[in-house]
Amino acid sequence: MWVFNSIFGKIFEIVFFPFKSMTPWIGMIFISFLTALLMLCVFRFTSHQQGIKQVKNKIKAHLLEIRLFKDSLNVSLRAQGNILRYNLKYIGYSIKPLMVMIIPLILILIQLNLWFGHQSLTPGQEVILKVEVDEDLSLLDTEFLIESSSGLVIETPPLRIEETREVNWKLFAKETGIHELSMTVNGHRIVKKVAVAQKSLNKISPVKVRRNFIDELFHPGEAPLPANHPIKSLEIKYPSNYMSLFGWRIHWLIVYFALSIIFGFALKGVFKVEI
Amino acid sequence: MNRVNRRDFIKFALSSGALLTLGSGSELVTKTLGKSDTHKKVLILGLDGMDPHLLQIWMKQGKLPSFQKLWNQGDFRRLRTSTPPQSPVAWSNFITGMNPGGHGIFDFIHRDPESYMPKFSGAEIKEADKTIRIGNLVLPLSGGEVKLSRKGRAFWQILEDHDIPATVFKMPGNYPPAPTKQRTISGMGTPDLLGFLSHFNYYTTEFAEVKEDIGGGEIHEVYIAENTVEASLPGPVNTFKKDRPDSSIDFKVHIDPFNPVAKIVIQDNEFILKPGEWSGWKRIRFKMIPTQSVNGICMFYLKQIRPEFKLYISPINIDPAAPALPISTPSNYSKELEKRFGPFFTKGLPADTKALDNNVLDDGEFLEQDDFILNERLEMFEHELSRFDSGLLFYYVSSTDQRQHMFWRHIDKKNPIYDPNQAKKYGNTIENIYREMDRMLAKAMEKTDKDTVLIAMSDHGFSPFHRSFNPNTWLYENGYHALINKWRQGREDLFMNTDWSKTKAYALGLNGLYINQKGREGEGTVNPGVEKEALVREIIQNLESFRDPQTGENPVLKAYATKDVYQGSQMDKAPDIIIGYNQGYRVSWSAPLGRIPKNILEDNREKWSGDHCMAPEVVPGILVTNQKINIDSPALFDLTPTILQIFNIKKTEGMIGKSIF
Amino acid sequence: MGKAKMKLDKDLMKKVKKFSEISGYSSPEEFITHCLEKEIAKLEESDSEEEIKKKLKGLGYIS
Numbered sequence: 001m002w003v004f005n006s007i008f009g010k011i012f013e014i015v016f017f018p019f020k021s022m023t024p025w026i027g028m029i030f031i032s033f034l035t036a037l038l039m040l041c042v043f044r045f046t047s048h049q050q051g052i053k054q055v056k057n058k059i060k061a062h063l064l065e066i067r068l069f070k071d072s073l074n075v076s077l078r079a080q081g082n083i084l085r086y087n088l089k090y091i092g093y094s095i096k097p098l099m100v101m102i103i104p105l106i107l108i109l110i111q112l113n114l115w116f117g118h119q120s121l122t123p124g125q126e127v128i129l130k131v132e133v134d135e136d137l138s139l140l141d142t143e144f145l146i147e148s149s150s151g152l153v154i155e156t157p158p159l160r161i162e163e164t165r166e167v168n169w170k171l172f173a174k175e176t177g178i179h180e181l182s183m184t185v186n187g188h189r190i191v192k193k194v195a196v197a198q199k200s201l202n203k204i205s206p207v208k209v210r211r212n213f214i215d216e217l218f219h220p221g222e223a224p225l226p227a228n229h230p231i232k233s234l235e236i237k238y239p240s241n242y243m244s245l246f247g248w249r250i251h252w253l254i255v256y257f258a259l260s261i262i263f264g265f266a267l268k269g270v271f272k273v274e275i
Numbered sequence: 276m277n278r279v280n281r282r283d284f285i286k287f288a289l290s291s292g293a294l295l296t297l298g299s300g301s302e303l304v305t306k307t308l309g310k311s312d313t314h315k316k317v318l319i320l321g322l323d324g325m326d327p328h329l330l331q332i333w334m335k336q337g338k339l340p341s342f343q344k345l346w347n348q349g350d351f352r353r354l355r356t357s358t359p360p361q362s363p364v365a366w367s368n369f370i371t372g373m374n375p376g377g378h379g380i381f382d383f384i385h386r387d388p389e390s391y392m393p394k395f396s397g398a399e400i401k402e403a404d405k406t407i408r409i410g411n412l413v414l415p416l417s418g419g420e421v422k423l424s425r426k427g428r429a430f431w432q433i434l435e436d437h438d439i440p441a442t443v444f445k446m447p448g449n450y451p452p453a454p455t456k457q458r459t460i461s462g463m464g465t466p467d468l469l470g471f472l473s474h475f476n477y478y479t480t481e482f483a484e485v486k487e488d489i490g491g492g493e494i495h496e497v498y499i500a501e502n503t504v505e506a507s508l509p510g511p512v513n514t515f516k517k518d519r520p521d522s523s524i525d526f527k528v529h530i531d532p533f534n535p536v537a538k539i540v541i542q543d544n545e546f547i548l549k550p551g552e553w554s555g556w557k558r559i560r561f562k563m564i565p566t567q568s569v570n571g572i573c574m575f576y577l578k579q580i581r582p583e584f585k586l587y588i589s590p591i592n593i594d595p596a597a598p599a600l601p602i603s604t605p606s607n608y609s610k611e612l613e614k615r616f617g618p619f620f621t622k623g624l625p626a627d628t629k630a631l632d633n634n635v636l637d638d639g640e641f642l643e644q645d646d647f648i649l650n651e652r653l654e655m656f657e658h659e660l661s662r663f664d665s666g667l668l669f670y671y672v673s674s675t676d677q678r679q680h681m682f683w684r685h686i687d688k689k690n691p692i693y694d695p696n697q698a699k700k701y702g703n704t705i706e707n708i709y710r711e712m713d714r715m716l717a718k719a720m721e722k723t724d725k726d727t728v729l730i731a732m733s734d735h736g737f738s739p740f741h742r743s744f745n746p747n748t749w750l751y752e753n754g755y756h757a758l759i760n761k762w763r764q765g766r767e768d769l770f771m772n773t774d775w776s777k778t779k780a781y782a783l784g785l786n787g788l789y790i791n792q793k794g795r796e797g798e799g800t801v802n803p804g805v806e807k808e809a810l811v812r813e814i815i816q817n818l819e820s821f822r823d824p825q826t827g828e829n830p831v832l833k834a835y836a837t838k839d840v841y842q843g844s845q846m847d848k849a850p851d852i853i854i855g856y857n858q859g860y861r862v863s864w865s866a867p868l869g870r871i872p873k874n875i876l877e878d879n880r881e882k883w884s885g886d887h888c889m890a891p892e893v894v895p896g897i898l899v900t901n902q903k904i905n906i907d908s909p910a911l912f913d914l915t916p917t918i919l920q921i922f923n924i925k926k927t928e929g930m931i932g933k934s935i936f
Numbered sequence: 937m938g939k940a941k942m943k944l945d946k947d948l949m950k951k952v953k954k955f956s957e958i959s960g961y962s963s964p965e966e967f968i969t970h971c972l973e974k975e976i977a978k979l980e981e982s983d984s985e986e987e988i989k990k991k992l993k994g995l996g997y998i999s
Binding site (some may be wrong): 043128157158237 | 501502503524529530531532534535536537538545546547550610653
């Protein structure tokens with residue numbers, strides 16, 4: 001899984017590379033544009049284009065029918081029935097391309113969450129490091145050795161919470177940069193990257209997980225820990241990120257879907273795709 | 276669309292496009308009203324409670340170079356304060372150019388004459404009178420209202436009429452902010468989210484600390500089970516539900532079994548604190564009904580984990596980003612400040628003096644909190660100062676007042692709880708805040724050009740507070756006030772033990788004394804006119820001649836018949852007598868809300884050890900300006916016509932002062 | 937003013953006597969009257985009065 005994640009992740013790094021110092025909006029517009037292109041391609045080659053065209057024409061015709069024969073209840077009702085029927089047929093035609101698109105789209109969304117989902121830390125900020133440990137590791141008897149590079153300060157002794165099987169520390173971001181945090185537990189050493197960056201668009205991986213298909217799928221930003229590691233996961237609780245527009249805070253997912261749809265409709269004529 | 280419109284449209288589209296691409300960097304800035312730049316500018320620093328005596332001592336010692344420089348450039352005077360010298364009254368004199376007879380603010384606390392019940396003088400809350408009830412829910416059909424009680428127009432409203440821009444930052448006694456298009460944000464008088472003037476929460480495992488009734492906060496007893504404390508943070512009353520329950524938020528504190536560290540989890544906030552650490556602002560949301568919630572901000576302070584667990588949560592401030600009550604004009608102004616500075620203190624007097632008085636916070640912890648307040652205030656000052664280029668800027672600081680109230684005992688060897696060791700540690704707190712204000716003034720002076728009138732002023736000065744006076748006990752012992760049961764004396768607030776049918780006078784609030792007047796009070800006994808007039812004179816004479824058997828001094832320096840000292844349309848609501856206490860004396864802690872303790876005089880053993888609710892002659896304020904002052908003893912209400920005159924505006928009807936320049 | 941008699945448990949009466957002396961009441965009657973008055977006052981004091989006190993007691997100048 002990590003091989004796939006690292007290659008797929010690299011593609012996004014290349015795509016976003018030129019936009020890292022610009023407002024996240026540019027990167028967002030660009031990726032939405034690419035997504036629209038991808039969706040149009042998928043639609044073009046996996047859907048029944050002729051069928052969609054016919055269905056849409058039929059719907060238009062029946063709409064016209066309703067307007068022309070608005071005095072005749074009979075005709076209107078029949079036309080409305082037909083519109084409903086062709087709408088269902090239209091949905092039927094769209095299912096195939098949607099099915100084809102859904103898996104790549106989920107993979108893309110998971111990647112985008114690394115870029116847009118979290119704010120990187122700023123100097124002076126505090127953040128929680130949360131380590132989830134294995135069921136059979138004693139929280140109180142295990143020594144957690146933790147070290148950090150100089151730009152990052154470990155402010156507290158370990159806080160062990162039996163209820164959730166986790167150990168917490170408070171970290172303080174002193175300087176900008178990508179800092180390394182290393183932890184040794186029962187002779188196993190782990191290194192986790194912590195981003196205190198000033199670029200506007202950063203790739204931030206909050207969670208490092210143990211080798212496991214599902215966990216790796218949803219946390220693709222970093223190489224996983226070996227499957228037998230006493231630590232289940234290591235998480236930096238970065239603050240959530242929002243995109244800001246005229247003072248409004250909007251979740252990036254909404255912006256992404258809205259822009260992709262706008263681009264999709266704007267470009268469908270250019271690529272002669274029926275949607 | 277004609278050509279011009281289209282061009283405008285394109286411009287608009289381009290600029291909004293630019294804003295869009297700016298993304299997070301874009302911000303909308305609240306404009307002040309003024310359309311044209313003014314030639315003259317007025318910059319006023321309102322330094323609450325700054326005392327002329329201390330100012331002069333430290334100026335002489337060269338510790339306040341900016342104040343000295345400003346005096347050399349212009350002038351310095353003791354500023355006559357209001358009667359009584361309480362901040363809401365004093366600042367209202369300044370705001371309106373009237374005295375309490377005109378603006379109707381006589382004290383922090385007024386009363387309802389019908390029921391004798393005390394009420395806060397600043398604002399009245401009217402709940403929605405039309406509601407609809409669906410099952411357990413009560414939905415308002417018309418909006419409730421918070422109404423400013425002060426009468427008369429504020430000087431920035433008059434400036435607005437003349438198109439002169441003004442920014443008025445945290446003017447006391449202006450909650451809710453008087454309607455205006457000028458940039459204003461409310462200060463003293465603004466409640467916390469629960470509608471209280473101040474209400475902290477304190478969670479402790481130490482049983483001895485749990486008291487039933489402490490003013491200004493609540494102490495909760497908690498237990499540690501499996502290294503976790505589970506507790507609940509009380510929120511505002513849920514008026515959407517039929518039985519009006521208090522809302523609340525449950526939270527958890529996880530404690531390490533051995534290490535001194537804890538994690539607090541409340542809603543989506545999760546943060547780690549060591550003992551002695553503050554959390555910074557945390558935003559919380561009280562859910563009322565599925566579509567309605569109320570936002571607040573508060574700070575956590577983990578005082579101690581072992582041997583006893585102690586957690587303090589500051590009063591919940593109204594969230595400036597989504598204010599549940601009106602705190603600024605235009606309403607955007609508080610949001611704009613929040614965007615730039617993050618959450619900030621919105622509660623009227625932000626420092627938690629009640630927590631210090633109740634030993635929930637100690638001197639050092641209180642100062643840490645007040646430093647947050649002061650630093651935030653200074654940061655915002657630089658922001659406002661940097662964009663001040665026309666009209667008027669008024670900027671207010673509360674830390675001067677609050678630190679003098681709480682730390683006077685460290686510079687006053689005669690204070691009943693003076694402790695030389697503590698004095699060594701905190702004895703320079705007051706001097707330091709004066710020096711901090713000197714640095715602030717320096718910044719203002721840098722910004723001052725030849726067309727700028729710069730004024731540094733305070734609403735009153737300060738005096739020690741050694742002994743407290745129970746006016747109702749004095750009235751009772753002199754036959755003016757009657758009790759139902761003698762043995763109940765001193766046990767209840769709100770005149771619960773008063774026999775009104777035999778009572779001629781009662782004291783309520785910090786300086787007010789009222790005659791139990793027929794036709795005005797619910798159970799009045801004294802006829803208005805000659806009978807009342809004679810009684811007023813008699814009480815004044817007896818009050819002024821009363822001596823403290825312990826010191827031989829007169830606790831009351833001067834008592835004023837309000838009909839002699841007030842003018843204006845609000846006289847019918849005024850107390851009949853204002854008690855002006857002598858230096859070292861003040862009303863007792865429990866008398867303002869109608870308690871009648873057994874002794875007339877008591878030592879003040881509280882940490883709140885400096886005060887100003889005395890006779891105005893005892894506690895004048897300061898007035899330092901870069902212009903020559905042309906009148907001998909200027910008063911607060913003289914500054915209002917002064918401001919207007921600088922902008923060539925005539926003083927309005929009802930203003931009683933005259934320009935000082 | 938008329939008087940009414942009330943029955944009290946013997947053990948309780950002992951305690952009442954003991955504590956009325958300790959807290960300095962002139963008689964057990966006065967002590968009991970005070971206790972009852974206090975409890976009734978608590979019940980009588982309406983929510984709005986409690987609310988008034990809570991609202992105003994945040995003011996630094998009073999307690």
